[in-house]
Amino acid sequence: MMNQIPAATLRQAVTRNVAASIAEDEGSGDRTAALIDPERKVEASVIIRHAGVIAGRPWVDESFRQVDPQLAVTWHCNEGQQVDADTNLLTITGPARSLLTAERIALNWLQTLSGVATRCRSYADRVAHTQTQLLDTRKTLPGMRIAQKYAVRCGSCANHRIGLYDGILIKENHITSCGSITAAVERARETSPDVPLEVETETEAQVAEAIAAGADHIMLDEFPLESMTRVVERYSGIARFEASGGITEQKLATIAETGVDFISLGVLTKDVTAADLSLRIKDDD
Template identity: 55%
Template structure:
């Protein structure tokens, strides 16, 4: 589970790293501007989108120059339209231009993730299913993208390899079977969710008998999913995975599964087109 403190710590560290790789020994181009020159910049979205990344932008400006001020016109999770003003920032012209790319990189990427998530969430509205992200995130932006997914109306799967079990085919083989894998998981880390990936009805039955909390139905057909829902009868949560396309998403949701995991929420996101211009 992603806590607010985890996220706050991650924002500070991630922004520090991003600025280090961008600014390095100093912004040589910004030094062309007189040190005393003040300016105001306006950032707009060049497309319809769902916004995410307010605190990352705030932290970029804070680390570059704490005297910069930001006036936000939107908040995380809000839908915006083309040419809508997102925020204005004022202060040292040098600082504004040094912070520009780092701030927009976070905002465009996380808004892209939130926008993609909203696209999928809208398609299953009213079904009761929860759409889950995966670990297919951009390196270094795991927690940021996980947060962005929630801003788009979807939900987080495990954050990493440490907070929940996901026992897949290779784990099952190495452990000597589903029953042994689940038993060892519950003994090693009692209280942590145990999920088992299955490929057949027989494996589903084994996972249920072993006491799995969640069973991932890997590439099941719609009919197989409906049968799995009826057979499970609430003994465990069911998650559909694999072959999830726009066309198949709602039919899968309507089988009665509890979750659908979609790697595309974080893996296929396209950055939102943003623009920053000095206005005085």
């Protein structure tokens, strides 16, 4: 079950996210930046201290724009690009006061989203020799769902459901509450016939029931490798299969080689290691 972020949703998220981050940081005003001559213009560069994949340009550009439209941003790398340590990512010119007010706001977005993209690229590289696509989950930082899922795509992975509204994923508690997999699938087909439908299974018997009920996307939750291989071979071409649960970076290639279509990983977004960035104002001398 792969979905994409609609362009309008992305634009709204960028505007809303940045406005909120400015409000929480600037509040009633930047008291330290107020010490600087309002007429002073400067140039600054943002450097990454280690190799990584860059993501977050829309949020960075919007941060500088919302703080002060006079701030001009020039990028020296592309979104989703793998860069080396000590690469100059972008240059900002304009009023010193505004630049310093916007600094942390912009860097917070860039460091977080680049961290997500870097991890995703590392994981994606491990399964590049297979046809398996890595998917994120809804295990995202509160308020940052769209931003993190955007960064996932910059890192060569893909998006699972954006939210509860754009797909049906029938999990263990839904099955228990509905009475059975069959009952849950039948109800889903009645209420939302055109919405992607996935069923979480824990045994081969549940896989058989889900397929008989008409599910076309099956999650194999913590399946043993032998069982996963058997299921994929038996139902190849009938349903799409997604491995999930307890999957580490070291196990990725082995699981992908079973032939599963997808592997979903909460770790792509919930355990974020931010990129190490530094902004330096150019010395007038």
